[in-house]
Amino acid sequence: MTDITLAPDSIVGDIAARLPGAAEVFRRAGISFCCGADSGLAEAAEKAGVALPALTAELQALIDNAGRDAPAETPALIDHILSRYHDTHREELGWLIGLADRVEMVHGDHDEAPLGLTEALIALRDDLESHMAKEETVLFPAILQGGGAMLAGPIRIMRAEHQDTAELLRRIEHVTHGLTLPVGACGSWTALYTGLRKLCDDVVAHIHLEEEVLFPRVLAS
Known part of the structure; x- marks a missing residue:
């Protein structure tokens, strides 16, 4: 819930x-x-x-x-976040950035071209990489060691960074005109928006799992 x-x-x-x-x-x-x-x-x-x-x-x-399938045990939940979201975001952003650059170069003169998308995806990659590195090297190990309510400060920082990430998702939505493909879009453009839809939805699910399941669980322990 x-x-x-x-x-x-x-x-x-x-x-x-x-x-x-x-x-x-x-x-x-x-x-x-x-x-x-x-x-x-x-x-x-x-x-x-x-x-x-x-x-x-x-x-x-x-x-x-929402959240019904989250693992009941915190170590398993963290493992799930790492494999399902951290690893997946890194992999998908790697090829989406290259594909976005190609679509912008080839179709830049199209009225519905996603101009600025490559730049937005690079910003999202850098934002997520910094955030996920903090979780992997500091927050998650502290949680597994039983930090509990003492982690309120770091968790507050993570929540603020989630808001920054949400703004980047809105920027991607804007430059792609709501991820709406133009009539007759080529295969690359279609693959790009299909991948972006999954990525953006995954990032929201990732944030939700931390905000609504992991963090409250930690702070209550």
Whole structure:
């Protein structure tokens, strides 16, 4: 479960950044959560011509299922975060940056070209690498040694860095026009956006698992 609540004035950008799967729900509904990040749910639904109850129900289903499969034991949960997210982010960013650079160079004169995407992905890579290194060398070992409530300070820093990461995801969403492919997009462009959709959704799931499961568990121990 998660402590995210849904109300007519709940901010779309906050939901997309914190709830795994919400970004894809908003994309399908035609709701922007980068440029329209400060819009409330009701306002965003009205602009997109979407029924608010149906949108809220779909998001609530995501909340109900969030974190259910998280390992019950903290060492196993950390191992899962390392293998499922840290290793995967590094691998995927490696090839996505090269592919983004190629698409920008080949299609830079297209009206819907994702100009600035390579730069945004490099910024995300550097942001995540710094953050994950702190977790791997300092925070996670301290958790496994039983730091408990004494880790409130480092965890507070990690939460702040998560907000920076969320801003970078919004930047990627913006320069790719909501990860919307133009008509007749080539295979490289299609593969790029498919990979980006997974990466961005994975990063949100990664942050959620730490914010809503790991950190509260540690601070309560």
